[in-house]
Amino acid sequence: MFELVFASANQGKIKEIHKILDGFVIKGLRDVGINEEIPETGQTFFDNAFQKANYVYQKCGCNVFADDSGLVVNALNGEPGVHSAIYAGYPKNDLKNIQLLLQKMQGISDRSAYFISVICLIYQGKEYYFEGRVNGHIIDEMRGSNGFGYDPVFIPDGYNITFAEMDNDLKNKISHRNKALEKMKEFLIQQK
Numbered sequence: 001m002f003e004l005v006f007a008s009a010n011q012g013k014i015k016e017i018h019k020i021l022d023g024f025v026i027k028g029l030r031d032v033g034i035n036e037e038i039p040e041t042g043q044t045f046f047d048n049a050f051q052k053a054n055y056v057y058q059k060c061g062c063n064v065f066a067d068d069s070g071l072v073v074n075a076l077n078g079e080p081g082v083h084s085a086i087y088a089g090y091p092k093n094d095l096k097n098i099q100l101l102l103q104k105m106q107g108i109s110d111r112s113a114y115f116i117s118v119i120c121l122i123y124q125g126k127e128y129y130f131e132g133r134v135n136g137h138i139i140d141e142m143r144g145s146n147g148f149g150y151d152p153v154f155i156p157d158g159y160n161i162t163f164a165e166m167d168n169d170l171k172n173k174i175s176h177r178n179k180a181l182e183k184m185k186e187f188l189i190q191q192k
């Protein structure tokens with residue numbers, strides 16, 4: 001059975017990843033003796049995904065992948081970008097992040113934005129990257145109570161409801177994370 005370490009402590013993501021990568025054995029950080037928080041100080045999604053995967057690889061030398069994701073708003077020059085989780089500062093607060101975003105977007109007519117997920121896989125000592133995006137736009141009020149992060153203000157193209165108004169299965173099916181994961185899965189299947 002093919003084994004991979006997923007370099008994340010986020011339980012929601014771990015659950016989602018197990019569903020998508022059925023047929024693979026996915027180990028967690030604790031399984032390889034990592035209990036500390038992994039530093040994430042990069043300036044791009046690629047840097048951060050690599051930093052997390054490489055941290056684990058340096059410790060265990062095993063096949064490992066990590067993801068980094070966020071929201072990119074075109075009219076705000078790419079903000080909140082890699083700072084999505086802590087846009088309004090520490091401690092991380094989803095509601096404050098949304099409030100700051102809506103405040104910055106007041107009076108702006110270009111509401112286009114996308115979610116991006118970048119996966120860095122270190123497989124047999126070599127790095128591979130997989131990217132998934134979902135385009136959409138930011139509305140000026142919060143709608144829905146599912147999901148997390150910026151879900152209540154993001155409507156993906158082709159829909160008229162926010163990510164937070166969708167049930168989990170639909171969001172997971174069309175999400176940036178799913179797209180990146182499916183690409184990695186395809187790559188891994190070819191290696192089997």
Ligand code: IMP
Binds near residue numbers: 068070071115163175
């Ligand atoms: P992470 O790198 O996946 O932990 O994501 C960083 C931040 O981006 C999160 O804390 C959220 O603010 C935002 N984000 C990433 N993916 C999503 C999503 O699917 N919905 C809403 N917000 C997201």
